[in-house]
Amino acid sequence: MDKPPSLAELEDYAMQCLHAQNYPDDLHRFTLFSCSECRGTCFRVSIEHHTGSSDQNFRGIIWGECAKCGRICQMFTYTGEHRKPKKNEMPECDCGSRKFFVGQCERIEGEKGLTGFFDEGVIAGKCCICSLNKVLAFYD
Ligand SMILES: [Zn+2]
Ligand SMILES: [Zn+2]
Numbered sequence: 442m443d444k445p446p447s448l449a450e451l452e453d454y455a456m457q458c459l460h461a462q463n464y465p466d467d468l469h470r471f472t473l474f475s476c477s478e479c480r481g482t483c484f485r486v487s488i489e490h491h492t493g494s495s496d497q498n499f500r501g502i503i504w505g506e507c508a509k510c511g512r513i514c515q516m517f518t519y520t521g522e523h524r525k526p527k528k529n530e531m532p533e534c535d536c537g538s539r540k541f542f543v544g545q546c547e548r549i550e551g552e553k554g555l556t557g558f559f560d561e562g563v564i565a566g567k568c569c570i571c572s573l574n575k576v577l578a579f580y581d
Pocket of ligand 2: 534537538568569570571572
């Protein structure tokens with residue numbers, strides 16, 4: 442099944458964020474988040490940074506509130522028991538919208554046919570209103 446063009450564009454954007462073209466032998470895996478309740482793909486995003494989180498290496502939880510049914514889910518969790526919530530960020534698009542389509546892209550290092558190792562990943566968002574793409578978090 443074909444994805445809507447705007448979401449294929451989000452995948453392209455996430456691949457570019459990981460400089461996928463420089464790693465032709467590696468596998469890039471893209472997943473679009475959707476609501477477990479209504480399958481909606483537009484979310485009000487809130488980023489909870491935990492101790493040790495940085496721009497290039499996110500630690501914490503990314504929450505999404507489904508714009509359609511209001512269900513709140515953990516879209517991405519990368520933290521540990523010793524880490525504590527530090528600050529909350531509500532990403533906003535240049536147009537003022539706080540609703541995003543959210544996708545995750547990960548690079549798995551190619552090991553000549555063997556199961557590779559996770560290298561790095563990105564959580565990218567596309568504004569549901571104006572379609573601008575934005576990085577929400579990098580992690581490795
Ligand atoms: Zn929903
Ligand atoms: Zn926008």
